[in-house]
Amino acid sequence: MVHEGSGHFQQLVKQYLPDAQRILVVGCGRSGKEVIDLAQALPAYIEGFDIELDPEVNDLKTERYHIRLGDACAMDYPDSAFDAVFYHHVIEHVPDPQRSIAECARVLREGGYLYCGTPNRTRLVGYIGSHASLAEKVRWNLADWKMRLKGRFRNEYGAHAGFTEAELDAMLRPYFREVTWLTSDYLWFKYGRRLPSVLLRFICWRPIRAVLAPAIYCWARK
Numbered sequence: 191m192v193h194e195g196s197g198h199f200q201q202l203v204k205q206y207l208p209d210a211q212r213i214l215v216v217g218c219g220r221s222g223k224e225v226i227d228l229a230q231a232l233p234a235y236i237e238g239f240d241i242e243l244d245p246e247v248n249d250l251k252t253e254r255y256h257i258r259l260g261d262a263c264a265m266d267y268p269d270s271a272f273d274a275v276f277y278h279h280v281i282e283h284v285p286d287p288q289r290s291i292a293e294c295a296r297v298l299r300e301g302g303y304l305y306c307g308t309p310n311r312t313r314l315v316g317y318i319g320s321h322a323s324l325a326e327k328v329r330w331n332l333a334d335w336k337m338r339l340k341g342r343f344r345n346e347y348g349a350h351a352g353f354t355e356a357e358l359d360a361m362l363r364p365y366f367r368e369v370t371w372l373t374s375d376y377l378w379f380k381y382g383r384r385l386p387s388v389l390l391r392f393i394c395w396r397p398i399r400a401v402l403a404p405a406i407y408c409w410a411r412k
Contacts, residue, residue, distance in 0.1 A: 195278040195407075196224055198372075198379050199305045200231050202409055203274055206303060210234040210273035214297060216265075216290070217280030222247040222257040224276070229255040234273065239265075262290040270299040277306045279405070282345045282352045288361050295365035295412055304366065304410040307376070309352025311343065316350075316404045319380060355406050366410035373399060376407045 203210055215238035218225045225238030229252075239260025250257045260266060262277075262284045275294045284290045294304050309316060316334060317327045330350070337349040345351050353361075355371060362369050374394040381390055393402050 195307055195376075196227050196231075196276070198376055198407070199274075199276050199278070200228065201379070202303070202305060202372075203232060203234070206409075207273050212237065212272045213274045213276065214238070214267070214272045216262050216275060216277045216294060217241075217283070218257060220244050220247075222250065224278070225255050225257050228276065237267070237272070263293060265293045265297055267297045269296055270302075271297050273299060273302050275302070275304045277304060279307055279309070281306065281358075282308050282350065287345070287353075291361045292365060298412045300412055302412050304362075304412070305407070306358065306362075306410065307405055307407040308358065309350060310373075310400075310403050310406045311351045311354045311357070312400050313404050314401045318404050352405065355400075358406065358408065362408070362410050366412055368411040370409045370411075372407040372409050373403050373405070376405075377403060 203213070210232070211234055213228060213232065213234045213236050215225050215228065215236060218238035218240050220240060220242055221244055222238060222240070225236050229236040236255040238255065239258050241259065241261060243257065243259055247257045248259060262280060263286045275298055277294055281287050281290060298304060315331055317330050320327065322330070334343065334349065337343040337347065337351070343349050343351045359369055377394055378390060392398060
């Protein structure tokens with residue numbers, strides 16, 4: 191099954207970068223599945239890396255993709271090597287988020303795009319749309335609220351906090367000429383056929399979205 195984030199990214203690439211030749215997946219997961227899914231869906235060659243990989247996919251190279259070990263804060267790629275970068279729910283895990291954004295910008299060509307998604311730090315409830323069990327979702331939300339009550343709901347304290355739009359925007363602006371927020375677009379993409387349109391419009395209203403959207407998404411042009 192294709193993850194909604196990957197599907198949303200594919201839609202944007204087809205719209206804005208139909209002639210993309212090379213795409214990078216930053217933090218492709220241990221199995222490299224996101225790389226393989228994108229290679230099957232898009233004509234571009236897909237490079238992907240993660241700091242940990244299953245042995246069977248470590249340095250796996252085909253005519254359509256390459257999966258390798260790598261570090262989001264010190265990418266082993268030349269400048270301007272990619273047309274697009276897919277950075278989906280990884281930035282909240284890296285030790286130096288600002289440095290990873292700088293690296294994403296460095297390896298992007300002029301006019302290329304970064305797709306970035308991360309948990310929304312101002313959410314009231316998270317993990318709603320994940321494929322985890324109800325018990326896991328309850329446990330994770332309780333852990334989040336425990337960190338909030340301690341005043342430690344931040345990534346650097348080990349919480350799965352993510353960022354606010356303002357925090358992520360401040361990291362992106364030094365490197366990207368345009369930053370388009372796609373959180374509402376993503377919610378329609380993911381839930382448009384599952385929720386009543388009236389309810390979805392209410393959730394996407396900016397003041398409500400700030401506390402109900404589990405994650406935030408943007409499309410940044412270098």
